[in-house]
Every structure is written in C-alpha cells, then in structure tokens.
Amino acid sequence: MENKRLLSWFATLSLAIFAVLGFTLPSGARSLAIQIMVFSIFAMGYDISLGFTNQCSLGHSIFFGVGAYGAILSIAKVKTGAIGAVGSGLGAGFVVALILGLICVRLSEAYFVIVTAIISAVFHLLAMDMIWLTGGDDGITVIPPALFSKFTQLSLSNPLVNYYFVLLFLTVTYLILVRMLRAPLGKVFAAIRGNDTRALFLGYNVFRYKLIAFIISGVCGALSGALYALTLRYASADFFSFYWSIVPIVWCLIGGLGTLVGCFIGVALMSIFQYYVSAWFTHYLLLFGVLILVILRVSIKGVLGYVLKRGGG
Amino acid sequence: MGELISTVLFLFVNGMIWGLIIALISLGLSLIFGVMGIVNMAHGDIYMVGAVISISLFPFLGNFWLALLVVPLIVGFFAAPVERFILRPYEGHPSVTMIATTGISFIIQQIVLATYGGIPKKMLNPWPVSFNLFGVEYEGYRLLIAVISIGILIGLWLFLYKTSYGILVRASIQDRNMASAMGIDVNRVLMMTFVLGCILAAIAGVLAAPITQVFYLMGNDVVLLAFIVVIVGGLGSLEGTLFAALSLSCVEGILSAVMSPTQSRATILVIMIVILMIRPRGLFAEK
Numbered sequence: 001m002e003n004k005r006l007l008s009w010f011a012t013l014s015l016a017i018f019a020v021l022g023f024t025l026p027s028g029a030r031s032l033a034i035q036i037m038v039f040s041i042f043a044m045g046y047d048i049s050l051g052f053t054n055q056c057s058l059g060h061s062i063f064f065g066v067g068a069y070g071a072i073l074s075i076a077k078v079k080t081g082a083i084g085a086v087g088s089g090l091g092a093g094f095v096v097a098l099i100l101g102l103i104c105v106r107l108s109e110a111y112f113v114i115v116t117a118i119i120s121a122v123f124h125l126l127a128m129d130m131i132w133l134t135g136g137d138d139g140i141t142v143i144p145p146a147l148f149s150k151f152t153q154l155s156l157s158n159p160l161v162n163y164y165f166v167l168l169f170l171t172v173t174y175l176i177l178v179r180m181l182r183a184p185l186g187k188v189f190a191a192i193r194g195n196d197t198r199a200l201f202l203g204y205n206v207f208r209y210k211l212i213a214f215i216i217s218g219v220c221g222a223l224s225g226a227l228y229a230l231t232l233r234y235a236s237a238d239f240f241s242f243y244w245s246i247v248p249i250v251w252c253l254i255g256g257l258g259t260l261v262g263c264f265i266g267v268a269l270m271s272i273f274q275y276y277v278s279a280w281f282t283h284y285l286l287l288f289g290v291l292i293l294v295i296l297r298v299s300i301k302g303v304l305g306y307v308l309k310r311g312g313g
Numbered sequence: 314m315g316e317l318i319s320t321v322l323f324l325f326v327n328g329m330i331w332g333l334i335i336a337l338i339s340l341g342l343s344l345i346f347g348v349m350g351i352v353n354m355a356h357g358d359i360y361m362v363g364a365v366i367s368i369s370l371f372p373f374l375g376n377f378w379l380a381l382l383v384v385p386l387i388v389g390f391f392a393a394p395v396e397r398f399i400l401r402p403y404e405g406h407p408s409v410t411m412i413a414t415t416g417i418s419f420i421i422q423q424i425v426l427a428t429y430g431g432i433p434k435k436m437l438n439p440w441p442v443s444f445n446l447f448g449v450e451y452e453g454y455r456l457l458i459a460v461i462s463i464g465i466l467i468g469l470w471l472f473l474y475k476t477s478y479g480i481l482v483r484a485s486i487q488d489r490n491m492a493s494a495m496g497i498d499v500n501r502v503l504m505m506t507f508v509l510g511c512i513l514a515a516i517a518g519v520l521a522a523p524i525t526q527v528f529y530l531m532g533n534d535v536v537l538l539a540f541i542v543v544i545v546g547g548l549g550s551l552e553g554t555l556f557a558a559l560s561l562s563c564v565e566g567i568l569s570a571v572m573s574p575t576q577s578r579a580t581i582l583v584i585m586i587v588i589l590m591i592r593p594r595g596l597f598a599e600k
Contacts (some may be wrong), residue, residue, distance in 0.1 A: 056408030105587055107593055110352055110407035110548055114540050115589065117354075117411075121537045122582045129575035242533075244413055253412075286423035292416030293399060296409065 004307050008178070010304070011261040015171055021172040022163045031231075034163055036264075036271050037170045038227045039251065044071040044177055045220020046248035051183070051258035053213040056109070056195070059100065059116030060221045061244035062123045067093045067222030068229035068239045072140050075131075082156050082165065086226045093213065093222020106207055120245050127237035135141040139236025156230055166227050169259035173220060177260060180216070189213060193258070221248075250288075253295050255304055269303075292296030319448045321567060328558065328566020330455050336558035337517040339539040340469065340551060343509030347486040347549030348506040350405040356417040357536025362421060362526045363388055363518025365429050368436055377439035381461075381519050388515035389508045396507040404503065405489075418532075425529040433526035447477035458520050465516060466555070473551070482506055486549060537578070538562070541585050546595055553597025585598050 021033050025217065049055045070092030071085040104115050127134045144157040147165070158161045180186060188209050189300065191199040200206045203253070230234040247270070254269055256262030278284040299306055342356050351584040366387060367380040374380050395417065403409040442453035472546045473479035483501045525531065542561055546553030561581055568577035588596065 011408060015338055050408075056411070058411065070535075103589070107589065110346070110350075111544065111589075112594070113408050113411050114352060114544055114548075115585075118537060118540050118544070118582065118585070125575045125578055129573065143440070195348030246412075249412055283423040283427050285419045286427075289416040292419070296403070296413050296416075 006308065007259055007261055007304075011174060011178075011264075014261065014264050015167070015174070018167055022160065022167065027039050027159060030159060030163060032168050032271060032275055032285030034143055034231055035228075036268050037166045038231065039247075039267045040226050040264050041170055041173050041227065042221050042224035043251040043255070043267050044173060044260055045199060045217040045224070045250050047252050047260055047263055048177065048189075048213050048220070049217035049255065050249065050252060051193075051260070052186075053192050053210050054109075055105070055120065055210060055214060055248070056113050057104075057116045057214070057217070058113055058242075058245045059104070059120040060218070061120045061242060062100065063093050063097060063218040063221030064225035064228070064244045065123065065127060065235075065237075066096045068129075068235040069134060070222065071226035072142055072229045072235040075142045075145050076140055077298065080145070082145045082230060083147055085145065086169070086223065089226025089229075090219060090224050093219050093225070097215045097218025097222070101211045105210045105214050117242075117245070120240065120244065122239040124242070127240045134235075134237050136237050139234050139238070141234040144230070144233050162231055166231065169223060169227060173223065174261070177216070177220075180235070181260065185209075185212070208262035246292075250267070250292060250295070253292075256306070257310070259304045259308070265303050315448075320570060323449045323451070324570050325563055326564045327455070328449070330459050331566065332559040332562030333459055333466075333519050334517045334536055335535065335542060335562055336555050337462055337465065337513045337520075338535060339546075339554050339558050340382060340466075341513035342539055343490060343543050343546070343549055343551060343554040344482075344513075345507055346407075346543070347551070348482060348489075349400075349503050351400055351403075351410040351507070352407045352414070353510070354411055354414040354536075356414075356510070356539065357513055357532025357534075358418045358421040358425075359388060359392070359514040359519070359530065360518040360535055361527075361532035361533070362425065364436075364514030364522040364525075364531065365425055365514075365517040365518075365529070367522050368434055368527055369429060371436065377436070377523070381516070384519050385512040385515040391503055392508045392511035396504050400507070401500075401503075412473040422529050422532075429529065430536040431529060433528040433531075435526060436522040438523050452524075454523060458524070461520060462517075465511045465513070469513070474595040478505075538565075538581070541581060544595055545585050545588050547598035548595060550597040551596065553595060557596065 018033065018037060022030070024302050025033060042060075046057075047106055049057055056228050064271060067089040070089035074080045074085050074088040100119065101117070104112055104119075107115055144155060144162075146155045147161070149304070156165065159196055188199065188204055191202070191204065192206055225239060229239070251263045251266035251270060253266070254263060255266030274284065277287060281287065338356060338360055342353055344579050345351050345353050345356075363384055367377075367384045369381055370383065370385060371377070374383065399417065400410060400413060405412055413455070434506055438452070438454050440454045440457055443450045444453055444456065445451070480494070481497050484497060485499055485506070488497060492502075538561070542557045543559065546555070546557035561584070564584070565577050565581055568580055572580070592598065
C-alpha cells in the first residue's frame, strides 16, 4: 500500500517537473526532454509486458516502427493532421500487436523470446527491402503538420507545441495504465506474474490476459514510435532495428521492473548518458553492452525497486 | 527445360552447402540451449569472430587449413571464461540469458568494428579448382566445405553418442538435477558444452570466410536463420536441428531463384509460423 502511494507521488512529481521544464529549458535540452518523454511511453508499455506478465518480448521494435510509419505515411499520403497521424499509428500498432500476440503469446518462455526476435528481424529486413513504401534506410521525411488539418495555428513545427503535445500523451497514457492496473485486470496480471499455472487453476484464461497485456504494451510502443517520428519529422527502416527491441528492456531494468513509472529514471539516465557519451565515444554500443551486463549483475529490480525495498523496510 | 533443371539442382546444392554451415552454427545453439538453458544471442557474432580472426591471422599463418585448426581453439579459449564469469548465474532463465548475451553481442561487434574496421573483406579461395556440376562450373572449395562439415557433424555425433563424455552431456540435457545427483560435475559439463558450441560456430565462420563478405555484422544475417532452424526443429533437439537446417536452407536456396533474398527469408518465416501453429514446440520436440 505504502509503495503504491510512493509510486504515484513519484509519477506526479515527474510529470510536474516535465511540465515546468517545458518553458524553462533551452532548445537543445528541451529536445532531449521530449525524447525522454516519448521513450517513457514506450518503456511504460514495455513494463506492462515484461514487468507485469513476465513476457520478455524482443519484438517491440516492430510496434515502434509500425507506429512511426503509420504516422508518417498518413501525413505523407493522406495529409492528415498530427492527431490523425497519431491515431493511425495507434491503429496500425493495435492490428499488428493483435496478430503477433495471437501467434506468439501462446508459446512458452524461450520460444516466445526467440520467435518475437525472429519476427522483428524479418520486419527490419522487409522494411529495408520495400523501399517504395518505407524509403529504406533514407526514410521518408514530412513537413511537421498542424494538430488538426483545418486548424493551422497550432503546428508541431513550434517546439513548445511539440513538447506539450508529447507531455499530454505521456500523462494520458500514464493515467490510463494506472487505472487499468488498479482495476481487477491489474490483479489478474499480478496473479499471472506470481505463478501463471496457479492463475490457470483459479480459472483465469491466462492466454487472454497475457494477450491483453501484450496488445496494451504494443499499442504504447506504437504511440511512442508515432510521437518520435512526428518529433523527428521522419521515419526510416532503422526504426525497426534490433536496437529498439533491446533499449526498452534496459530502461525498465535500470528504472525498476514492475513499477510502471520506474522506467522514467531509466529512460532519463540512458538518454542523458547517450547524449553526452556518444558525442566523444563512437563505439557507444560497447559501453551499452557492458551496462547491460552490469545492471543484470547488480540488481534486477533497478533503481526504484532498490529505493522501494529500502523505504518499505 | 534441361537448363531449368540444372539451375534448380545448382541452387539446391548451394542451399545444401549453406545448410551444412547453418547446421554447424545451429547445432551449437541448440546444444547450448538444451544443456544450459542459455539462448545465445551472441552466437552469430562468434561465427563472425571466427571469420574475422581467420582473415586477420592469414598473414601470420599463411595457410587457410592451419587457420581452420587454430581459430576455433582461440575462440574456445575466450568462450570458457565468458560462461564461467558472466553467464553462469543466469543459466536456466532464457529471457535473462538472452538479454545478457545481447549485451555480449554488442560488445563483440563494437570491438571488431574498432579493431578490424567496418569494410567487408573476403578470404582468398584456398582451393581454386572448379568442377562441372550439372553442366554448371562449380567451385571446388564449396564442395570441400560440404565434405569438411559432414566430417565434423559425424565427429560430433560420435562424440555425443559413442564417448563417455557424450553420455554426460546427454544426461545433462535430459535432467540436469538428476545428472548432478548422480555425481556428474555438471558445472564442468556446462562449460565444456558452451565451449563446444562456440567452437562449432567458429569453425563455421572460418569455412564461410572465403565464400562470403566478412564484416562485423555478418553474424546477424546468419543467426536469424539459425534461430529459425532451432525453433522449427525443436529447441534442444539435435536431430531436429540438423533436419531443419538442411531442409530450410535448400528451400531458401531454391526460392532465391524466383524471388529476392529478403522475400525468400520472409517466406521461410511464414513456414516457421505455420509449423509453430501446428506444433508449438517444433517438429521434433518430445512433449
């Protein structure tokens, strides 16, 4: 009980800090903050899958990429506004998550991890190959759209609008996810995390609940991809690369699995680290690999998990 | 018509030879999973390291065949401490090992990129002879690869089924706790299995160096097919792995006659998904 209150205080505080930072930060740091918020959505979604139902997916780059292309293509081909673009990214993410979930969720742990990894690798190959649709490595660039196609005063080309646009989605996602986890659904997730065989014996349709978690998680990934693409104003086949399947795991592990908002810390640390280290060290991924091994060795519960354990006694 | 048949046969043989290389890689993968519960994401990078070291050592050794002997030993020498000091605590937890080996994979790739460079290179053909196969000139070295890998596969089979050490390995695959209770030093078996798997991948890398582009990401492409093979054959099932490696590679080889490599890879993926829907644990799984 104590933990839950601590977590919601932490989340409120983080969101408030983001709200204040929006108009105080200089433009370089502001775009870093936008990145942190976008990735936080991705990481929260990933936590639903790994932290709450024990599904270690290595296929989340698919949702990230599909969301990004859903948004960018709808602007490029149909000329929707930003809201419409995010909507189509979400729709595409939902469809793909549903199909993949039906294929993968039933599989046992090792099969699940490998099959999601294989499918994401093939998506990456296809994205590189189908240049007519995805633009391959060069990607597709768009002009930043207005929020609604008729209403041109508020456009994402204004960095402040972009910032609060992303913050709005972060807040809404957080509120929806927290509400879901406090509902009976969250209790079933906890039961599955604890022991899925027992949950099955208690009469819960474990497959269906795992599928729900997978889809929620995928849709969050797609939302994050769509927002990321809108912020960068482009999407390329690189959005499907394996890197985007690995980083959410690292964010969640650093921040604390199963805490939903712990990943804010993980995302912020990683993004700041990457922003400064990649500037002077080209083989940044080397440190990234070492970091993964160190985190696994030190604590699988992450920063917030550690704090909670200390605070909770 | 005769030309079509000879093209198909040619692609079939080509697929078969890649299938044997993939079999070496995926047998190691399957063995490591079966015995230790490690899903080794860095396996493709070990294959890559095998090829890279053989090219880098070529000026010193001056001989491809010597490299084929030396390189696997070097790789095995480095694999043992990785298993002991990095992977040991996570064994039996597939997801965690997968994350950890991904970290190792990033480290290996970046070290190779920093030392060897990012430009693809190719090994000189060590046996520049060509045969007339179904009316097509065929490189002798490729046929030699087939002979060598079949030899290694037979050796592996003899090792696993005819030596007392092989019995220990198979006992550890069947039931690790029971094997331990029977007085088998399971930890040593685990380390040796990991080293053996890595050596197989390194041999595959050396063999493939003259017929493919050697660069720091070359493992990614191969490990993808190796994972598909292991899944289709059934995780931890060695005969399933061998069967799936040969059949899938031949199918992919023949498909490449009519479609782009990416499309044939996607078709293989669809085949895998269909098989998983019918048999969620692969073709040769026990349960």
